[in-house]
Amino acid sequence: MRGTQSFRMWAVAALMLVGAVLPRLGAAQGDAVKLPDIEKDADRRIAIGIAKYPDLPAETIGSPAENVLAFDFELSGWFQPVPAGMLPPRTLDDWVRRGAEVLADVERTAGGVRGAVRDTGTGEILFERNYTDASGPLRARLHRFTDDVVLALTGEPGLARTKLVCEWDPDDAGRSEKRLVVMDIDGFAMREFTGEDALELGPRWTADGGSIIYTSYASRYPDVYLHSVTMGTRQIVANHEGLNAHGDLSRDGRFMALTMSHAGNPEIYTKDMASGMIRRLTSQGGSDASPTWSPDGRRIAFVSDRTGRPQIYAMDPDGSNLERLTHRGNYNTAPDWSPDGTRIAYCALRSDGFQIQVLDLRSGQVTTVTDRGGCEDPSWSPDGRSILYSQTAGGRTDLYLTNVNERKALRISRGSGRFTDPDWSPIP
Amino acid sequence: MRNPKWSWLSKGAAVLAVAAFVAGCGGSSPQVVTEPELPMEEPTEPTTPPAPRDTTSAYVDPNTQYAEDFRAIHFEFNRYRITEEAKPRLERIATLMKDNAAWKVLIEGHCDERGTNEYNLSLGENRAQSTKQYLVQLGVSETSFQTISYGEERPVDMGQTEAAWAKNRRAEFRIEAPRS
Numbered sequence: 001m002r003g004t005q006s007f008r009m010w011a012v013a014a015l016m017l018v019g020a021v022l023p024r025l026g027a028a029q030g031d032a033v034k035l036p037d038i039e040k041d042a043d044r045r046i047a048i049g050i051a052k053y054p055d056l057p058a059e060t061i062g063s064p065a066e067n068v069l070a071f072d073f074e075l076s077g078w079f080q081p082v083p084a085g086m087l088p089p090r091t092l093d094d095w096v097r098r099g100a101e102v103l104a105d106v107e108r109t110a111g112g113v114r115g116a117v118r119d120t121g122t123g124e125i126l127f128e129r130n131y132t133d134a135s136g137p138l139r140a141r142l143h144r145f146t147d148d149v150v151l152a153l154t155g156e157p158g159l160a161r162t163k164l165v166c167e168w169d170p171d172d173a174g175r176s177e178k179r180l181v182v183m184d185i186d187g188f189a190m191r192e193f194t195g196e197d198a199l200e201l202g203p204r205w206t207a208d209g210g211s212i213i214y215t216s217y218a219s220r221y222p223d224v225y226l227h228s229v230t231m232g233t234r235q236i237v238a239n240h241e242g243l244n245a246h247g248d249l250s251r252d253g254r255f256m257a258l259t260m261s262h263a264g265n266p267e268i269y270t271k272d273m274a275s276g277m278i279r280r281l282t283s284q285g286g287s288d289a290s291p292t293w294s295p296d297g298r299r300i301a302f303v304s305d306r307t308g309r310p311q312i313y314a315m316d317p318d319g320s321n322l323e324r325l326t327h328r329g330n331y332n333t334a335p336d337w338s339p340d341g342t343r344i345a346y347c348a349l350r351s352d353g354f355q356i357q358v359l360d361l362r363s364g365q366v367t368t369v370t371d372r373g374g375c376e377d378p379s380w381s382p383d384g385r386s387i388l389y390s391q392t393a394g395g396r397t398d399l400y401l402t403n404v405n406e407r408k409a410l411r412i413s414r415g416s417g418r419f420t421d422p423d424w425s426p427i428p
Numbered sequence: 429m430r431n432p433k434w435s436w437l438s439k440g441a442a443v444l445a446v447a448a449f450v451a452g453c454g455g456s457s458p459q460v461v462t463e464p465e466l467p468m469e470e471p472t473e474p475t476t477p478p479a480p481r482d483t484t485s486a487y488v489d490p491n492t493q494y495a496e497d498f499r500a501i502h503f504e505f506n507r508y509r510i511t512e513e514a515k516p517r518l519e520r521i522a523t524l525m526k527d528n529a530a531w532k533v534l535i536e537g538h539c540d541e542r543g544t545n546e547y548n549l550s551l552g553e554n555r556a557q558s559t560k561q562y563l564v565q566l567g568v569s570e571t572s573f574q575t576i577s578y579g580e581e582r583p584v585d586m587g588q589t590e591a592a593w594a595k596n597r598r599a600e601f602r603i604e605a606p607r608s
Binding site: 167177178199215220221222242243245246259261264265266286287288289303305309310331333334347349354376377420421 | 550
């Protein structure tokens with residue numbers, strides 16, 4: 001167990017990089033301590049004590065505030081929550097004995113909530129801020145507090161205010177057909193997205209987080225729709241004869257990649273969103289699917305079974321420079337580019353079932369990040385450190401996320417029904 | 429845009445076709461997913477009006493009459509090629525279609541639940557397309573068909589066994605016949 005002193009050094013180094021967020025620690029800036037490399041030290045989580053907060057009762061937010069914070073800090077990938085437990089610590093020394101390096105304090109103030117983080121060794125306040133009642137629902141303010149703490153102590157953006165969109169099959173006798181739902185990344189605040197009474201599949205956020213592109217059978221046939229989250233309006237963006245699916249907008253929003261079958265078998269196309277002009281990129285037999293833009297817009301990864309079994313390929317947006325990316329196994333599907341464009345996560349069928357794998361495009365190295373089987377449809381976190389996916393096990397299908405280095409699965413979806421094909425929103 | 433002549437392929441006819449298909453299956457599967465009410469979009473192009481309904485003589489839905497001939501054909505895992513087992517069945521369907529040139533047939537492609545939804549959506553479309561192409565090669569007019577893929581979304585057997593998956597990897601047929 002690392003002591004508080006080593007944490008202090010680490011935190012100070014982090015704060016130096018953030019840029020003197022907390023002037024009171026400025027005196028330590030002369031220490032030439034380097035922020036640990038994220039890849040190497042990804043398992044180095046800060047142990048954060050989560051006290052009980054009696055003046056923030058569960059009924060106001062659906063669950064106790066300490067649960068909300070513990071989940072958010074765990075989700076961030078940077079903190080390991082240390083719960084108060086049955087015999088809550090009363091002093092900072094009690095927290096030190098529990099292994100907590102820092103302690104999160106949240107308390108009601110006049111007209112708001114004050115969040116603070118203290119060093120359990122010195123008692124020093126590392127971050128504090130007041131969140132007024134006017135700034136939103138309490139749960140949203142707790143998410144905001146977590147993100148602020150993550151940024152202040154690590155220099156990295158937090159994820160607590162991000163959302164996900166996924167397919168949801170209520171799986172009951174009255175209705176068993178998928179609809180799109182949006183929820184907070186901690187699985188709460190779930191709502192049906194379109195309100196349409198039709199089969200809906202394959203939702204993807206646009207890069208600005210303002211819209212969701214998906215496939216709907218509202219016309220009876222599969223068409224691609226673009227639905228504004230903020231305006232609540234939607235438009236059909238592809239409804240040719242046959243299949244129109246797997247819509248994915250380039251980051252600049254100018255081009256949509258998609259799968260269509262009006263020329264025969266399913267092929268990959270792009271559509272110029274301004275002129276409406278379509279361009280066919282593939283012309284092989286077999287099933288092509290799941291086109292997905294690289295973050296820089298220079299490549300499109302997709303799935304094709306042109307060799308007999310589905311594998312992942314990449315090509316330029318005009319269809320040239322085709323390269324096969326996966327070579328092991330005979331079932332590799334559902335590619336998703338990491339936000340920095342250096343890795344692709346995908347679903348691989350192995351001897352131990354469907355697993356999520358990550359291909360490093362620079363080294364060619366493949367890493368398996370799940371181990372229980374039944375895992376599909378990976379989606380990167382906007383910080384590129386975690387992957388959200390669906391897993392079918394024990395008669396349920398739920399959403400999980402895993403930090404790609406630690407590979408510890410955290411369940412996200414709650415409640416009944418089956419949750420599939422999630423997509424993680426950008427950071428708001 | 430979609431072929432306007434298919435606009436008469438109405439929701440009511442689809443539900444009837446499903447009911448006929450279910451009847452034709454004779455309870456071979458423990459659970460059958462029926463078509464939900466789907467809202468139809470306002471047609472933006474002129475459409476062919478539905479064929480007039482003859483209320484005086486007994487209308488026999490061809491989906492009922494030929495249920496045995498038009499029952500689903502099945503596929504191997506992750507494959508869309510027509511199996512040897514399905515070929516004589518498609519030959520019979522081609523003969524019936526050539527004898528009933530007014531029929532329009534909707535071919536639905538389906539997959540088992542394993543694997544990625546997105547890939548299965550393309551695979552289901554290819555199953556429908558390869559079925560259609562086989563029938564076209566047998567001399568049926570290409571314009572007699574419409575295809576739709578449901579991927580893994582509409583299984584006929586909810587089981588998680590090889591037998592259930594085999595049932596779900598299929599192409600189904602819906603005859604849409606003008607009533608005269």
